Amino acid sequence: MDLDAYVAEHGGEWRRLDQLSGRRRLTVDEVDELVALYQRATTQLSMLRSRSPDPALVGELSQVVLRARARLTVRPRPSWAVVRRFVLVDFPGAVWRAAPWWCAVATAFTLLTFTLIAFVADNPETAAAFVGEAEAAHLVESGFAGYYTEFSAPTFAFHLWTHNAWLAAKCLAAGVLIVPVAYLLWQNVVNIGVVGGVMVGYGRADVFFGLITPHGLLELTGVFVAAGVGLRIGWAWIAPPEHLTRGQAVARAGRDGVVVALGLVVVFAISAVIEAFVTPAPVPVALRIAVGVTAWLAFLAYVLVLGSRTRGDGDETPAMRN
Template identity: 65%
Template sequence: MDLDAYVAEHEPQWRRLDQLARGRHLSAAEVDELVSLYQRTSTHLSVVRTRSPDPALVARLSRLVLIARTRVTADSGGSWTGVVSFFTTGFPRAVYQAAPWWGTVAVLFCALTGFLMWWVAGHPDSARLLVGDRAAAQLAESSFAGYYTQYAAPSFAVQLWTHNAWLAAQCLAAGILVVPVLYLLWANALNIGVTGGVMISYDRADVFFGLITPHGLLELTGVFVAAGVGLRVGGAWISPPAHLRRGRAVAEAGLSGVVVALGLVGLFAVSGLIEAFVTPAPWPTWVRIGIGATAWLAFLGYVVVCGARRPGSPDRRPRPDRPVTADRAT
């Protein structure tokens, strides 16, 4: 191997790696470049050691690789880059990719809940059978609205947060079994449908929708996402994609579920705050619904914009500066 020619060919890459490794603040593109050049220079060091072990060059490249490795490991473990990447790319992309699943869940859930409301409202005997005359009258007159004011708002928000997060965790964890997720969705649809039907039958539809809509838009969307991603895991087990083996398909869907579970913690915190502080507030109904709708639309916009920006996994993003086979064989 002509050592002088080899050095002349790769010297610009080594200088650039040294510059990046010593830089203080790197952009995302520069971090990618740093990792790529680190991998290339490690290959160059191996080639020099094997074919032309010049002591000075080996020492120089060893030092450069050590500095770059220290910077790479420090960046991956000690900075906020990973946290920012999770909220700007990881979580919204996982939700966006699972949209066909949770979108289907949302449509079917709303259709079933609407049917139950219509049936209970149009058949008073069914309301008496399901909840009893006295309980139905009490629900319409006071207990439904009173539910949102019976606890202090801060403790109520925490209670709602933990309850919804636990429900989402159940959907995600039981997704591979499918049936438990369907049962949880049915139980919630039945609760909302019967309650709404009773309120409508007592001419309290304005109270019902005025109280449930501000927080329900965001809260139920979080439940739909959790259920859809959970069912996606079950779908990967029942019918894995043709290009993946069953175990690999389930592992990828499960990893996406973990990402979604972490992100939904924040979503349910926001919905809990809205339910505890906005839903029972003595404001006009349109103001309370407007706040809830704004939060809901903001979440959907966040998922669409950030989730669609970088489709596919990071490993499949094009990187022109990745080392090529010819580089390794030089």
């Protein structure tokens, strides 16, 4: 190999590659040029290593190639565009795609809960079987209302936030097995149904619904979404679409599950703030309920408006991009 002729022929390309590697911002054309020069330089470096006795030249070109590789593989910095896409596309789209599942969960949960409330209220002896007579009396007199003021509001909000986020995480993680999700939901049905039945049976329905409604609408909707998305993951394993393998179907549904898990962290934070600061506030019940209903309807509108504008794969529709 004529080393001088080889350097003269390709030296300009190496210098251009090094120049592009050092730039902070590149145009689309410059990126394409960088990739092409990098590919040629790696081939040329291999030739020099096998045929050239000049270690200085090999070392110099190796540094150029390494800098170019680092420039091409640099991790993108977090940007507001990523956050914007998550808020406006990814999260509402994932919730929207699972809407049939979490709406079905919400319907079944509500029917079972109100059925249990009515049963316990009409059969006072069942309250004693579930919680005991003394505990039932304590709930009615002060226990239920006192739950919301037992701790300071910030501490209570943090506890609620972490508890609900953990419940949602379990629903999402156990979704592929289906049965654990049903069990977690049933536990909540029994808890709300029995307490509600005791309160209604003792003539304190106004206290029960006045305290649980402000935060419960948004909080339970978050739980329904988590359970629905979890069950959707499980169904993807049982009956994958014809155009996907079982693994591909579970992976696609699982990606939505991760997105929903992240988004629900914010949803549960909002519901926790409402429960800790609004639910026990010394203001008219109608005002407290209005706050809760407003937050709940805002979330539903957010999912309906933005989620319905995404395709099945989670991308924006052309209208949205424009």
